[in-house]
Amino acid sequence: MKPSPWLTDREQRAWRSLLTMQRRLNGRVARQLYQETGLSGADYEVLVNLSEAPGGRLRAFLLGRATGWEKSRLSHHITRMEERDLVRRESCPTDSRGAYVALTGAGREAIEAAAPRHVGHVRRWFVDSLTPDQLDALADISEAILAGLGDDPDPCAGPSGAPAG
Amino acid sequence: MKPSPWLTDREQRAWRSLLTMQRRLNGRVARQLYQETGLSGADYEVLVNLSEAPGGRLRAFLLGRATGWEKSRLSHHITRMEERDLVRRESCPTDSRGAYVALTGAGREAIEAAAPRHVGHVRRWFVDSLTPDQLDALADISEAILAGLGDDPDPCAGPSGAPAG
DNA sequence: CTCCAATGGTTGATGTGTCAACTGTATAGA
DNA sequence: TCTATACAGTTGACACATCAACCATTGGAG
Numbered sequence: 023m024k025p026s027p028w029l030t031d032r033e034q035r036a037w038r039s040l041l042t043m044q045r046r047l048n049g050r051v052a053r054q055l056y057q058e059t060g061l062s063g064a065d066y067e068v069l070v071n072l073s074e075a076p077g078g079r080l081r082a083f084l085l086g087r088a089t090g091w092e093k094s095r096l097s098h099h100i101t102r103m104e105e106r107d108l109v110r111r112e113s114c115p116t117d118s119r120g121a122y123v124a125l126t127g128a129g130r131e132a133i134e135a136a137a138p139r140h141v142g143h144v145r146r147w148f149v150d151s152l153t154p155d156q157l158d159a160l161a162d163i164s165e166a167i168l169a170g171l172g173d174d175p176d177p178c179a180g181p182s183g184a185p186a187g
Numbered sequence: 188m189k190p191s192p193w194l195t196d197r198e199q200r201a202w203r204s205l206l207t208m209q210r211r212l213n214g215r216v217a218r219q220l221y222q223e224t225g226l227s228g229a230d231y232e233v234l235v236n237l238s239e240a241p242g243g244r245l246r247a248f249l250l251g252r253a254t255g256w257e258k259s260r261l262s263h264h265i266t267r268m269e270e271r272d273l274v275r276r277e278s279c280p281t282d283s284r285g286a287y288v289a290l291t292g293a294g295r296e297a298i299e300a301a302a303p304r305h306v307g308h309v310r311r312w313f314v315d316s317l318t319p320d321q322l323d324a325l326a327d328i329s330e331a332i333l334a335g336l337g338d339d340p341d342p343c344a345g346p347s348g349a350p351a352g
Numbered sequence: 353c354t355c356c357a358a359t360g361g362t363t364g365a366t367g368t369g370t371c372a373a374c375t376g377t378a379t380a381g382a
Numbered sequence: 383t384c385t386a387t388a389c390a391g392t393t394g395a396c397a398c399a400t401c402a403a404c405c406a407t408t409g410g411a412g
Binding site: 090138165 | 303
């Protein structure tokens with residue numbers, strides 16, 4: 023009846039090892055970053071995107087697109103970061119619905135202190151464990167899976183299923 | 188001063204695509220499972236481990252080791268699952284400190300209904316996007332990264348740094 | 353036996369993520 | 383113009399994860 027009741031050994035090995043690796047690698051990198059800088063992975067991602075944007079600020083929905091987060095998650099997280107004086111909300115002159123999220127001075131300092139450390143962790147626990155060929159292979163694999171998932175950025179689509187132009 | 192200030196394009200492509208793929212793939216699989224069965228990924232992992240154990244029950248600390256969770260996370264989650272009548276706590280006759288976590292009838296039904304669906308999702312969005320060579324390559328890559336992380340299962344080690352088992 | 357550290361597990365506080373419902377503005381269509 | 387709809391963002395309730403502190407039992411050293 024079903025096309026296949028379970029995974030083969032090869033498939034299972036790939037799936038299981040991926041799950042375990044993800045959990046452990048993300049945990050290690052996030053924990054290390056937090057201990058050294060007080061920034062969570064989510065904080066880091068927001069600050070990186072803002073610091074790369076012109077003027078250190080971004081429309082909220084663009085930041086949401088860049089991080090791949092739902093708008094509600096973004097809003098909650100920005101609220102928390104605002105309380106810690108890492109970012110600031112600014113109103114948008116050309117669209118009164120909109121809002122900018124902008125880096126504060128403290129936010130800029132935080133990301134500039136954190137970035138080299140974070141890169142060091144990624145290098146130590148990710149890059150250095152793999153050969154150049156493996157890096158390429160992993161990128162190809164990830165892109166193949168992403169292609170199989172389709173283009174809709176999952177959490178951003180509403181029930182109406184409108185394409186994300 | 189620093190060995191390398193940033194990642195090369197190749198390194199960055201691998202790292203970025205991995206992060207994005209993880210987020211999207213896990214999100215898709217978890218969401219689909221939840222919509223179809225009412226089970227979260229965490230629920231599923233607990234139930235799978237219990238269903239594979241003799242008698243459908245496991246000492247809590249062994250379940251924690253199998254899932255890779257901290258004991259406090261496990262305890263909280265078991266409490267929630269107990270309220271939903273998916274599992275049951277049982278006392279341990281040979282060690283009065285200990286506790287068993289056991290599948291209920293409803294829990295057994297839930298996992299048996301969910302497992303084939305979950306396998307289908309994994310096949311559709313993961314296995315089917317990759318060639319057999321890529322599956323092997325991914326497993327090798329994951330294992331290489333895990334080896335680079337060391338053997339300590341991160342969250343389970345206390346501050347005393349006692350070796351796990 | 354007594355003392356003490358390690359083990360197995362629970363709890364409460366807090367930070368984080370998700371869903372559904374909501375406000376207000378922009379914009380397309382009649 | 384008026385109206386419906388889509389869009390940008392917020393909020394509140396709740397599920398989930400993490401940390402530190404805690405309790406009881408075990409098992410070993412003296």
